[in-house]
Amino acid sequence: MFRPLEGVRVLDLSRVLAGPYAANLLQDLGADVLRVEAPWGDDTRGWGPPFTEVDGEEVAAYWTSVNLGKQVIRRDLRKEEDLEDVRRLVANADVILENFRPGRADAWFAPWPERAVVCSITAYGNEGPRRDEGGYDLAMQARSGLMSITGDAEGAPAKVGVAVIDVATGLHAGAAVLAALFRREREGVGSRLTLSLWDCALDLLINQAQNALIGGKDPVRMGSAHPNLVPYRAFAARDGEVAIAVGSDAQWQTLVIALDLEVPADGRWDTNPGRVRDRARVEATVAAAVEHLSRDEVEARLPGVPCAPVNSVLEALADAQVSATGTVTATEGVQHVASPHRFHV
Numbered sequence: 001m002f003r004p005l006e007g008v009r010v011l012d013l014s015r016v017l018a019g020p021y022a023a024n025l026l027q028d029l030g031a032d033v034l035r036v037e038a039p040w041g042d043d044t045r046g047w048g049p050p051f052t053e054v055d056g057e058e059v060a061a062y063w064t065s066v067n068l069g070k071q072v073i074r075r076d077l078r079k080e081e082d083l084e085d086v087r088r089l090v091a092n093a094d095v096i097l098e099n100f101r102p103g104r105a106d107a108w109f110a111p112w113p114e115r116a117v118v119c120s121i122t123a124y125g126n127e128g129p130r131r132d133e134g135g136y137d138l139a140m141q142a143r144s145g146l147m148s149i150t151g152d153a154e155g156a157p158a159k160v161g162v163a164v165i166d167v168a169t170g171l172h173a174g175a176a177v178l179a180a181l182f183r184r185e186r187e188g189v190g191s192r193l194t195l196s197l198w199d200c201a202l203d204l205l206i207n208q209a210q211n212a213l214i215g216g217k218d219p220v221r222m223g224s225a226h227p228n229l230v231p232y233r234a235f236a237a238r239d240g241e242v243a244i245a246v247g248s249d250a251q252w253q254t255l256v257i258a259l260d261l262e263v264p265a266d267g268r269w270d271t272n273p274g275r276v277r278d279r280a281r282v283e284a285t286v287a288a289a290v291e292h293l294s295r296d297e298v299e300a301r302l303p304g305v306p307c308a309p310v311n312s313v314l315e316a317l318a319d320a321q322v323s324a325t326g327t328v329t330a331t332e333g334v335q336h337v338a339s340p341h342r343f344h345v
Helices: 018-028 061-067 080-091 104-109 137-143 164-187 197-204 206-215 249-259 272-277 279-290 295-301 313-317 320-325
Strands: 009-012 032-037 051-054 057-060 071-074 095-098 117-122 191-196 232-237 240-245 307-309 328-331 334-337
Touching (some): 009 018, 018 032, 018 061, 018 095, 018 117, 018 164, 051 061, 061 334, 080 104, 095 164, 137 164, 137 197, 164 191, 164 197, 191 197, 197 206, 232 279, 240 279, 240 295, 249 272, 249 279
Parallel strands (some): 009 032, 009 095, 032 071, 095 117
Antiparallel strands (some): 051 057, 232 240, 328 334
């Protein structure tokens, strides 16, 4: 398989998730990643159970989700000899990822190598009143407003089931590093990049932030429903929940025919704005049509309309598509989800 970053040396000085996720992404694309952890190891090594064995050490499954395949060394940056060792690694790296408090890495390693791509990830960025605050994903989901729009309408605010802000920051970091490497190929110079969990959290709000800015109203929790589309949510089938995602008026007409729905004769539901205005009745009509069907029967009746059973994680990992495409693989004897990047030429 083609590995476009083969030969690129990445020094991963980051901790927990966002930085290690970005380094893992670069490794998936062919880069050689050297990871530096403190003598006691990254915090996530203890974030379990469950635990598994890697290189004779019991580590949390959490750590293995973003660190398998990396060469890992232990250094204590409070000790001058270890710090000097890492400075030598910095001098020979193509990409350096770090998420120390703002200014700390500069104090240790500046001036940075001229051709290196240095990517710094912080909680809130290098400016502003929160500059020196730390940040975990839960706190970011809370402060950014993401939790306020996640969960059932009558329930309490809920966090997304994975550390989605850390992951989004890792993805943005990976994209920024790739752009900087492309610039280096064209211009022969390195780059200094900064990303913050806070900026990436607000970016994740996408249409919800835009709805608030344009409409002047706070979005609300809607469970699995969508603020701008109807019907677009999970419905109770005979054997569990099934998600139905109508994204166009043509799909709505297909749904009406397939489920034999009784709809207003005046056509008020023919367009999405009309369905949004009459959300409760539309959703109740669809709910009544699917409650006596199994999830498989709903899917069978709705070719051309995006729909899917609300699977558990193990059900998803057992899906026939997983085995057909090799989505679950193993590194260092540990099973994990494979990289979504598939280069064929």
